[in-house]
Amino acid sequence: MNLRDWFDSSFSGRGKAIGLEWDGAEYTFGEVDARGNRMARALAARGLVKGDRVCVYLANSIEMIDLYLACVKSGLIFVPINILYRDREMSHILGDADPKLLVTAADFPALLAAAATQSGERLPDCGLCANDPAALVYTSGTTGVSKGAILTHHNFAVNGKNLVESWRITAADRLLLAPPLFHVHALGNGLHGWLLAGCRMRLLERFDHTTVLAQFQDFQPTLFFGVPAMYVRLLDTPPEAAREIGRTMRLFVCGSAPLPAQVLEEFRDLFGHTILERYGMTETLMNISNPYEGERRPGSVGLPLPGVVVKIVGPDGNEVTAGETGELWLQGPNVFPGYWRREDASQAAFVDGWFKTGDIGSRSADGYYTLSGRKSDLIISGGFNIYPREIEEFLMEQPEIVEAAVIAEADRVRGEIPVAYIVWREGAVPAEIESRCREKLASFKIPRRFESIEKLPRNALGKVQKHLLCPVS
Ligand code: MLC
Ligand code: AMP
Numbered sequence: 001m002n003l004r005d006w007f008d009s010s011f012s013g014r015g016k017a018i019g020l021e022w023d024g025a026e027y028t029f030g031e032v033d034a035r036g037n038r039m040a041r042a043l044a045a046r047g048l049v050k051g052d053r054v055c056v057y058l059a060n061s062i063e064m065i066d067l068y069l070a071c072v073k074s075g076l077i078f079v080p081i082n083i084l085y086r087d088r089e090m091s092h093i094l095g096d097a098d099p100k101l102l103v104t105a106a107d108f109p110a111l112l113a114a115a116a117t118q119s120g121e122r123l124p125d126c127g128l129c130a131n132d133p134a135a136l137v138y139t140s141g142t143t144g145v146s147k148g149a150i151l152t153h154h155n156f157a158v159n160g161k162n163l164v165e166s167w168r169i170t171a172a173d174r175l176l177l178a179p180p181l182f183h184v185h186a187l188g189n190g191l192h193g194w195l196l197a198g199c200r201m202r203l204l205e206r207f208d209h210t211t212v213l214a215q216f217q218d219f220q221p222t223l224f225f226g227v228p229a230m231y232v233r234l235l236d237t238p239p240e241a242a243r244e245i246g247r248t249m250r251l252f253v254c255g256s257a258p259l260p261a262q263v264l265e266e267f268r269d270l271f272g273h274t275i276l277e278r279y280g281m282t283e284t285l286m287n288i289s290n291p292y293e294g295e296r297r298p299g300s301v302g303l304p305l306p307g308v309v310v311k312i313v314g315p316d317g318n319e320v321t322a323g324e325t326g327e328l329w330l331q332g333p334n335v336f337p338g339y340w341r342r343e344d345a346s347q348a349a350f351v352d353g354w355f356k357t358g359d360i361g362s363r364s365a366d367g368y369y370t371l372s373g374r375k376s377d378l379i380i381s382g383g384f385n386i387y388p389r390e391i392e393e394f395l396m397e398q399p400e401i402v403e404a405a406v407i408a409e410a411d412r413v414r415g416e417i418p419v420a421y422i423v424w425r426e427g428a429v430p431a432e433i434e435s436r437c438r439e440k441l442a443s444f445k446i447p448r449r450f451e452s453i454e455k456l457p458r459n460a461l462g463k464v465q466k467h468l469l470c471p472v473s
Helices: 003-011 029-045 062-074 087-097 108-116 153-166 184-197 212-219 228-234 239-248 261-271 343-349 388-396 433-440
Strands: 018-022 025-028 053-057 077-080 101-104 133-140 146-152 174-177 200-203 223-226 251-254 276-281 285-289 309-313 326-331 354-363 369-374 379-381 384-386 401-411 415-424 449-452
Touching: 003 029, 003 062, 003 153, 003 184, 018 029, 018 062, 025 029, 029 062, 029 108, 053 062, 053 087, 062 077, 062 108, 062 133, 062 184, 087 133, 087 146, 101 108, 133 153, 133 184, 133 384, 146 153, 153 184, 153 285, 174 184, 174 212, 184 223, 184 276, 184 285, 212 228, 212 239, 223 228, 228 251, 228 261, 239 261, 276 354, 309 354, 379 401, 379 415, 384 388, 388 401, 388 415, 388 433
Parallel strands: 018 200, 053 077, 053 101, 077 133, 174 200, 174 223, 223 251, 251 276, 415 449
Antiparallel strands: 018 025, 133 146, 276 285, 309 326, 326 354, 354 369, 379 384, 401 415
8 A cells, every 4th residue: 555545544534623733723634634745736836846856954844744745645765864864964965865856944935935826736647656755765874874774655554564463553533643753753753643643743943952841831742752862851751741631641752762660660650651662764664662562571562473483593694592692684575675776785785585674683482583783884873973083074074083983881861982092193182173074073972082092903904893892881
């Protein structure tokens, strides 16, 4: 099934029901649908046709939803770009995705004005197939260069159906959505869950820990999706307010990075809810989830979602037995077909039809999966992925730096933060190194400390031994 048909059947009969709250205003599903149709016509008027890429560099907003719906409805490929990215990071994506249109906040008023002159009536059929790409979502590869994961209508539809059924999302829910729509967490789970279930959603521009409590109190959601850093922030909620929120909430879901068992337990004491932890990836959307009914096991990501097949493979390429550790390989209708225009990387990502996640974990005798690490030195900070090599390459472009290594350090709120170890050219330690990083890199990638070191520890083959610098504790 393609998403357009599915959204249409979800919209039908709900035209007058309030579907969206954004920036203090309410919108019916009929208005959300018509806005998408108008935007689709405005894009068509600019000459965009099925298969063209639309890069979108926007913070969460109703306009981002308009654009997503417009793309889905007309077979355009939606390419969200992390709003925290700077020119250097964006230019790679723009070159690679080769879009017909880039939409930023600056161009938005003109596009919106054009959309306002269009009809909101149902669009003509555009011959969509289930395997047509709906989005390219860029994910930093182990090489430091990001690759566009092609996500089809079918990938998103299967994922959405799985989540709506597994997490019992219904039209009666009230979803408070705070994570950024440029990642699959908010896009694939939040936006699709909302549209497929036909519930009411209040969209926030971002998770701001100073105002989110007031949002909970005012909106009284039943459903919340967050990364662990958000749950750590919510632990600061005064006990009485937390209990009050807990009374109207139905389900808190967490993912994108490991949720420490202690946070799950402290959260349960405070809010009276056991967070449901699940595991996903840009390339596969959601794979494994703790059950809605049944044991939500602290420290575990749960059981495979319907249709997802998981095997754990040891270093010799053979499947290991329960309790043993190895790399998680996956198959399922949620798994992406490959990377955009990267045949080499796509081939390297699969073995005999199995997608190699790069995540290390084990399965218990009763079928629960636990993740214990990653094959690459990927750092996940607040749910945002950071490939050390990208930062190291930038640092080594600085004339004062001989070499640099970036590693993860444990952080109470963000899980991990990047720290740089730097070998400086003699006598040169520029104070402005941090501001140079800030100018060129997304804020979450900026090393939180710069440690000077005489030389980097290397093994006999010359490979940097990062574990000797400062292990994540
Ligand atoms: C973070 N920052 C933002 C921002 N999010 N700035 C603007 N808009 C946003 N949406 C920046 C701030 O500028 C700041 O930079 C730093 O991040 C921390 O901000 P903070 O206010 O102190 O926030 P904090 O309480 O630390 O929480 C950060 C956070 C953010 C949790 C809100 O990390 C976040 O939104 N994470 C969600 C990431 C996500 O959705 N990942 C899903 C990937 S998909 P500075 O420099 O001032 O410190 C995936 C698959 C799966 O992984 O399984 O889901
Ligand atoms: P991304 O490439 O941004 O989609 O990030 C996907 C990665 O996030 C996965 O490969 C995991 O390493 C990590 N991840 C997602 N959910 C969890 C979780 N519940 N626990 C631990 N790691 C997770």
